[in-house]
Amino acid sequence: MPAAVASRDEVVDRLLTAFRRKGYDGASLADLSAATGLGRSSLYHYFPGGKEDMARAVLDRADAWLDQAVIAVLQAEGGGRDRLAGMGKALNDFYDGGRERCILGAFVIGQSRDLFSARLAATFERWVGAMAGVARDEGVDPAAARARAEKAVIQIQGAIVLSAALNDPKPFKRVLADLPDDLLAPGPAEHQSGS
Secondary structure: OOHHHOOHHHHHHHHHHHHHHHHHHHOOHHHHHHHHOOOHHHHHHHOOOHHHHHHHHHHHHHHHHHHHHHHHHHOOOOOHHHHHHHHHHHHHHHOHHHOOOOOOHHHOOOHHHHHHHHHHHHHHHHHHHHHHHHHHHOOOOHHHHHHHHHHHHHHHHHHHHHHHHHOOOHHHHHHHHHHHHHHHOOOHHHHHHHO
16 A cells, blocks of 8 residues: 555554664664655654654554453463463464564663653563463462563563574474463472472
8 A cells, every 4th residue: 555545553553563673763764754655744744743652653552462462362261271372372473473573672772761661661561460360360379470470471572582583483482382381380389289
């Protein structure tokens, strides 16, 4: 579709791709213009606050996706393994099997960290909290559930970075495959209390 008739949603999707690939600091207005096919004046028409406004729109899109495709799936009815499998499928699709970079990671480095830190913290907190909820629902101690959920997000994010660096999606796929066992397996203290 020609840029002149692109909807704001399409423009935000194109910005998401540009920020994902260049990061906030690395994406110049020329890069964002080229990615969207819009001149600078048209970009400012859509986003009067400039690059920061564009980034906020991208983060809005990422948050909406996370809430719908990940958090809602984790908080749905059903067994923990099924919910985690649903999250894994959504993450696999969003990150193109480990070939795409993390949009959230693109905003936690450099100047964008200062601009968006509170928002990013809230986003990651929702994700960690939803995964911890799955573990608690499956009988994992609340403190262990929280620690495991944090570790799971660290592993997912690290696997995205490693897969990109190696140009090999296998680490990402392996982390997603191992996630249910890592998050839900009973730990030593849980074995003792169950005996």
